Amino acid sequence: MHYIGIDIGSTAAKVTVFDNEKIMDNFTLPTGWSSVETSRIIKNRLEDGGIEVEKSKVVATGYGRISVPYAEKTITEISCHGEGVKYLLGEDVTIVDIGGQDTKIITLENGRVTDFIMNDKCAAGTGKFLELMANTLGVDIKELTDMALEGRDISITSMCTVFAESEVISLIGQGTDRSSISRGIINSITGRVNSLLHKQVRKDKVFLTGGLCEMESFILLLSQKVGVKVETHKLARYAGSIGAAILAGNLE
Amino acid sequence: MRPKVMEEVEALRGINSVKIKEAHEEGKKIVGMYCVFSPSEIALAADAISVTLCGTSQDPIEEAEKTLPRNLCPLIKSSYGFAVTDKCPYFYFSDVLLAETTCDGKKKMYELMGEIKPMHIMNLPQTANDEDSLEFWEKEMVKFKNFLENQFSLEITDEKLSDAIKLMNRERKALRELHSLNSHKPAPLSGMDMMLAQWLKGFNVDKEAGISIIEKLIQETKDNVSKGLFAFDESAPRILLTGTPIGVGSEKVLRALEEAGASVVALENCTGYKGLDVLVDESKDPITALAEKYLSTPCSCMTDNNGRLDLIGRLCEEYKVDGVVDLTWQACHTYNIESYTVKKYVQEQLKLPFMQVETDYSDSDTGQVKVRAEAFVETLKI
Structure with missing residues (x-):
């Protein structure tokens, strides 16, 4: 039996396939402009890989969760991330998920989500913010986080992404080097995450999920800001889809 | 199952907007008010409609944003917007307005609104916890009484005040009984219907007719309970909704919670149970009794506001609540800051899951609100 978790976020779609107890495949693709189209591509790709989607249990999560017609159930990304991190780490932890359009802090206690907070309505502190800023600087996100490590510890104070962009442009105008501007950009995200972390009960461990978990420089800078070594896992970007697949396995 | 009387309750919206016009044409005086701190008894004792x-x-x-700043609480902007656009029949037909200095936003907005119609502003103390506040608030009651006596050229007697107090206490008792029906597990009424029935009371031109509809609703709901007919099944997580007031048009968080499968069993906010908890003491001097009752309202504009925690605690126990949701409007500093205290109390003292949702009246964050509501309900279920 195959259990499939599909996490359609605002930027990327993540898919995890369990063959009974163990992970068989993980893959990701850009969400693009249509979640419905994305979910169709995912289905084709699964079937090309020899998986009978109609005979499998499918749970969809993320903002595009309602656009997966072959999903038996939709579950929010909060519960799925909790379940996924429980699988990857297996202990009490505070999860930081920096997504494309929101940042979530989730408390996992005894394998259950007991509290969560979301930074939304505003792009500040999200992946989208980072993407826009990287564009302004003419680099990709990986380059931006690496440059940030070398830069001076300056701050970008605007909470609004649009104003922050103006602030970055004025720093460019003043001749501030790109590394320091990058550092300022990362500081604005880690600072936002740090203040969200203080709004709820924090476990000893902090675990990062989402696409940024693959950026070592970012994890280093986030750890410095938060004051503990932020942990992650090579599959942490798939935490949501792993959780969804596990929850699919729990379906009757 | 939804009680049939709910249709009559819903129809009140249309009926009242006609009745207010008729009352005005008959020469009845109308006093418009905004807040659970407004002593409607004094208006009723002046033979006016409140x-x-x-x-x-x-x-x-x-x-409203043509005049007011955008980053202001939606309740204040909406109230002012209705006033300047003549879209609220109750505002349009009001002879005088009663306002209170509950928060900075409202206080300053009222200065602008006061240019449209005659307005009396009651100066609300900042704390309910000392003798001076009560004495001060009693004087404010008297000032409002004098204002209406002058405006309407009449005398408000103690006897009239006592009658009005009795009438409003009867309304409170009826609404309180209605609210308490949802302490039954499973709840016989949806939170949406409860909100509607509680919220609409304020627009009742004919108080007696309003009370009898509520009594009919109580009767039918009780019959449903005895027949085993409920709004949700036993497994629906039971939520207490606290925080800022809601009504038709600003119910999106309540709706999202119930659409996610929760049963909102208690509305602690001021459009729900908050104003019903304490009655006006009918044995005391009417002005003193009114001052005591209204000053005891556990609103976030007071410092401290531990009465709110006490009320949340009592309701959580009585209504067998599984989780607490605190709704706060953007730029409502008092409720937004107090949310920290409420969260601590709910999680540490009551040991219950808690979620704050900060939003406004717009549909711009419907998706995000839905995710939060669903996620919260999931954490209560798993």
């Missing part, structure tokens, strides 16, 4: 004014819809906000 009505709540509109302020729960997004519609007039754009117009």
